[in-house]
């Protein structure tokens with residue numbers, strides 16, 4: 143930041159000084175998988191942090207020092223709440239006293255696969271009500287390129303304040319990977335791009351106080367597109383390997399062995415793994431934010447649509463595998479007892495959003511199967527006809543077929559191989575185990 147005279151300091155310099163001295167009051171809107179770890183990180187760095195969420199239950203839990211997110215241990219959070227560094231509320235008027243606000247609200251898709259911007263709009267409407275000079279606002283929710291400058295900026299400029307001069311606006315994609323023991327909010331490099339150079343600089347300064355590596359880029363649009371490239375890259379590569387898995391299945395080749403051997407190439411290859419379908423709040427959704435936006439420019443995102451189609455077929459493919467497995471013992475799916483091992487969308491976490499397990503269960507139920515599930519991280523799931531409570535793994539011996547959908551580390555696979563009559567393994571969890579009753583993807 144430029145240096146200003148002590149008598150008339152530039153808004154940016156005042157804010158920069160507050161950020162450096164850790165007297166800036168930090169706000170995080172949306173205390174979910176992204177927002178809560180971020181709020182905790184800033185409280186740990188010594189800032190006074192207020193989390194704002196519509197869910198009263200979440201705010202109450204934060205204020206009791208209790209975490210509801212797997213990657214945030216209560217033991218780390220409770221002392222921050224006790225020291226008054228972290229609190230939460232449902233009342234947006236606290237924004238009057240805040241210097242920075244990070245927006246971490248959901249960005250799902252509508253049924254038509256169009257972006258659902260209602261959460262961002264609702265959050266920004268509230269921020270705009272209590273907006274004041276000298277604020278830094280950073281959007282972290284994954285979204286289409288242009289959102290920050292085309293949607294958020296006009297809402298904030300209605301105040302009459304000028305971006306880059308009176309207030310500062312950035313986009314910074316969130317890359318958190320729930321359940322990842324090595325990389326978490328603090329040590330994942332943080333990309334940030336501002337509406338003006340002063341915005342980018344304040345965004346860089348803000349993140350560099352609490353996070354290890356900050357990567358400034360030249361605009362909010364670049365920062366928005368970075369996230370979509372990363373997730374589209376993953377989605378398309380998973381689509382490719384799912385297609386290879388279907389091909390290998392048709393040719394009787396073990397796709398897992400193929401990938402393992404290919405991955406020994408020290409350059410030009412990166413392993414991706416097939417599975418029962420995409421899940422979570424990112425990979426199945428984010429690429430469609432990009433394809434929606436590019437459609438407006440007359441460009442069709444054909445790779446994205448194709449990978450979306452192939453990945454979307456995987457639950458059907460797994461159900462066909464279950465059918466084939468049951469055929470071997472001359473049982474129809476209808477009336478068979480089928481147990482799903484793992485219902486969260488990936489291993490060792492409790493998030494079931496968009497989980498392929500839910501699609502597989504739905505398809506099997508439609509064919510008349512009797513479904514149960516086991517998941518050490520999930521007690522209950524909501525299905526079309528109501529809730530379903532988890533069972534004990536020992537009940538695997540009483541069912542006709544077990545389908546390993548999510549390969550949690552806590553499962554006792556040796557016991558499962560002993561107990562189960564038939565196993566469909568969609569994750570290669572039983573790598574190296576040879577038995578006629580095992581059917582692999």
Ligand SMILES: NC(=O)c1ccc[n+]([C@@H]2O[C@H](COP(=O)([O-])OP(=O)(O)OC[C@H]3O[C@@H](n4cnc5c(N)ncnc54)[C@H](O)[C@@H]3O)[C@@H](O)[C@H]2O)c1
Nearest residue numbers: 172173174175176195196246247248249264265283284316
């Ligand atoms: N979960 C991930 O692994 C991940 C990773 C990278 C990026 N993201 C992106 O981050 C964003 C947030 O995702 P998440 O997984 O943390 O979602 P989440 O559903 O876990 O949390 C969002 C929170 O926002 C709250 N909320 C909704 N509307 C609100 C409003 N108007 N005001 C205040 N609070 C509101 C909800 O009650 C919820 O607690 C999304 O855009 C997502 O795509 C998520």
